[in-house]
Amino acid sequence: MVEFRNVSVTFKQNKNTVEAVKNVSFTINKGDIFGIVGGSGAGKSTLLRTVNLLQPLSSGDVLVNGSSIKDYKGAKLRQLRQNIGMIFQHFNLAENKTVYENIAFVLKTADWKKNDIKNRVNELLKFVNLSDKADTYPSKLSGGQKQRVAIARALANNTDILLCDEPTSALDAETTASVLELLKEVNEKLGVTIIIITHELDVVKSICNRTAVMSEGTVVETGEVYQVFTNPQNEFTKQLIAHTQNFEIPPEIRENITGPVVKITYLGERAAEAVLSQTASDYNVRYNILHGKIEYIGSKPLGILYVNITGESSDVEQTIKALSEKTYETEVILSA
Numbered sequence: 362m363v364e365f366r367n368v369s370v371t372f373k374q375n376k377n378t379v380e381a382v383k384n385v386s387f388t389i390n391k392g393d394i395f396g397i398v399g400g401s402g403a404g405k406s407t408l409l410r411t412v413n414l415l416q417p418l419s420s421g422d423v424l425v426n427g428s429s430i431k432d433y434k435g436a437k438l439r440q441l442r443q444n445i446g447m448i449f450q451h452f453n454l455a456e457n458k459t460v461y462e463n464i465a466f467v468l469k470t471a472d473w474k475k476n477d478i479k480n481r482v483n484e485l486l487k488f489v490n491l492s493d494k495a496d497t498y499p500s501k502l503s504g505g506q507k508q509r510v511a512i513a514r515a516l517a518n519n520t521d522i523l524l525c526d527e528p529t530s531a532l533d534a535e536t537t538a539s540v541l542e543l544l545k546e547v548n549e550k551l552g553v554t555i556i557i558i559t560h561e562l563d564v565v566k567s568i569c570n571r572t573a574v575m576s577e578g579t580v581v582e583t584g585e586v587y588q589v590f591t592n593p594q595n596e597f598t599k600q601l602i603a604h605t606q607n608f609e610i611p612p613e614i615r616e617n618i619t620g621p622v623v624k625i626t627y628l629g630e631r632a633a634e635a636v637l638s639q640t641a642s643d644y645n646v647r648y649n650i651l652h653g654k655i656e657y658i659g660s661k662p663l664g665i666l667y668v669n670i671t672g673e674s675s676d677v678e679q680t681i682k683a684l685s686e687k688t689y690e691t692e693v694i695l696s697a
């Protein structure tokens with residue numbers, strides 16, 4: 362569907378050259394909700410913009426629906442751009458047009474008939490749950506509503522690819538969840554392939570099925586989201602994930618604690634309970650749970666527990682060994 366082949370983009374400004382994207386290769390399949398994640402300046406926006414030719418390549422190729430973007434010219438390029446919608450962090454709505462007019466404008470440009478435009482806009486407004494806002498101007502809408510309008514507009518031409526550049530970065534947590542839910546519906550009900558770029562791992566975790574991790578212009582890791590989150594291969598990815606999962610042991614606990622603190626990662630919702638009670642009785646140790654949470658990646662659970670273990674030191678040692686064998690991952694983060 363979208364295949365990046367050794368894509369590089371270099372910007373030359375005065376005497377400086379910036380290699381924004383360096384030799385990137387990976388494939389996005391039809392039906393994916395594909396997340397490209399990485400920090401600011403990693404090259405995400407530049408890469409995304411190559412898909413609809415907003416950004417020319419310095420070298421390499423991008424294949425969209427099997428054809429090289431170099432072959433898209435004139436009418437074929439216009440057709441391609443109509444098939445690819447795009448939404449942005451700051452919505453980019455026309456402030457002097459109503460919600461209805463913002464969406465209708467795209468269809469007029471694509472030479473839709475007047476009556477078809479009316480039906481299509483109303484259908485889209487219904488889909489994004491904003492039928493009552495047709496005559497409202499963007500300045501009267503909340504951020505979440507604005508992004509819903511932008512999504513409706515991006516889909517207007519029966520788009521089959523939707524590019525999303527930080528679509529939730531300007532929204533609060535609750536609104537983010539509802540916009541992500543809508544994007545999921547767009548993917549499932551309308552069969553639209555979605556490419557989301559974001560600096561927030563939570564976005565990728567909550568709706569993407571596959572992901573590419575970008576750092577300094579290169580893609581350091583790609584794969585199924587659950588696979589990448591539970592078993593990252595690249596050091597940068599490991600740090601990125603650890604950063605969101607780490608629990609700082611409060612200083613008053615750190616100072617008064619005896620026995621080691623271990624971080625246990627387990628797959629499944631209840632996988633840890635049996636292991637803890639079994640090892641506690643096998644080795645005669647006590648557990649003190651400092652922190653625990655279950656994250657959902659897609660709909661699959663990943664559990665993380667921080668426990669302090671006390672008991673005879675040889676028993677504690679054996680317990681850690683047993684935990685390492687019986688859990689997905691056991692890591693001693695404080696040895697005392």
Ligand code: ADP
Pocket residue numbers: 372373374379380381399400401402403404405406407408
């Ligand atoms: P991201 O979206 O991951 O934050 P960008 O793709 O926007 O990253 O930028 C990647 C790098 O390319 C940055 O160093 C940025 O300053 C540079 N860059 C992006 N667009 C341009 C441009 N039009 N001209 C010069 N440099 C640019």
Ligand code: MG
Pocket residue numbers: 405406407526
């Ligand atoms: Mg960007």
